[in-house]
Amino acid sequence: SQQGEEDPQALSIQEGENATMNCSYKTSINNLQWYRQNSGRGLVHLILIRSNEREKHSGRLRVTLDTSKKSSSLLITASRAADTASYFCATRRGGSYIPTFGRGTSLIVHP
Amino acid sequence: NAGVTQTPKFQVLKTGQSMTLQCAQDMNHNSMYWYRQDPGMGLRLIYYSASEGTTDKGEVPNGYNVSRLNKREFSLRLESAAPSQTSVYFCASSEISLRQETQYFGPGTRLLVL
Numbered sequence: 114s115q116q117g118e119e120d121p122q123a124l125s126i127q128e129g130e131n132a133t134m135n136c137s138y139k140t141s142i143n144n145l146q147w148y149r150q151n152s153g154r155g156l157v158h159l160i161l162i163r164s165n166e167r168e169k170h171s172g173r174l175r176v177t178l179d180t181s182k183k184s185s186s187l188l189i190t191a192s193r194a195a196d197t198a199s200y201f202c203a204t205r206r207g208g209s210y211i212p213t214f215g216r217g218t219s220l221i222v223h224p
Numbered sequence: 225n226a227g228v229t230q231t232p233k234f235q236v237l238k239t240g241q242s243m244t245l246q247c248a249q250d251m252n253h254n255s256m257y258w259y260r261q262d263p264g265m266g267l268r269l270i271y272y273s274a275s276e277g278t279t280d281k282g283e284v285p286n287g288y289n290v291s292r293l294n295k296r297e298f299s300l301r302l303e304s305a306a307p308s309q310t311s312v313y314f315c316a317s318s319e320i321s322l323r324q325e326t327q328y329f330g331p332g333t334r335l336l337v338l
Contacts, residue, residue: 154331155330155332212327213269216266
């Protein structure tokens with residue numbers, strides 16, 4: 114069963130625009146991670162945010178976490194065609210070290 | 225440093241045939257995982273191994289068996305393949321600690337069961 118659900122399911126933008134995708138989850142978590150999957154490849158870890166953190170940055174990535182709303186957002190600024198991929202959130206609940214993945218957001222960045 | 229490797233990359237089976245998917249990691253991680261990915265379903269955990277010598281069922285274990293051969297290798301076996309097992313299979317590894325929880329994924333095995 115999916116703990117996290119990404120929204121939107123698909124997103125299409127032009128190069129240079131910002132891309133925002135969201136993740137909502139149901140139960141309290143220890144941390145939330147974002148992964149990227151290029152077509153035909155395995156997932157690659159992007160960023161982890163802990164439950165006591167509200168915002169983290171990594172290069173062009175900005176992740177926010179709102180535990181009161183049980184939601185997180187991933188912002189990719191100044192997107193590039195190479196950012197075209199699927200993006201997954203993964204949540205880890207207390208008592209389990211295994212993350213649960215959502216269904217993903219498919220991002221297409223047009224050059 | 226190859227990370228996580230999987231073999232084979234592609235496989236076509238007939239219903240009822242058996243096969244083993246191989247996975248190996250060279251990062252000295254204790255934990256290893258097998259997932260399947262189906263369109264619109266995200267990743268679902270089949271089995272995992274917290275450490276060498278232990279294995280546990282995940283969300284969708286039926287029809288599969290696993291072996292943690294040593295710290296490096298974790299194999300997934302389909303004893304009697306069914307069309308419902310057509311999927312992309314990913315192996316992952318991680319080292320769970322207070323400072324590190326990232327999972328590292330292999331490139332996947334694409335399996336078609338006819």
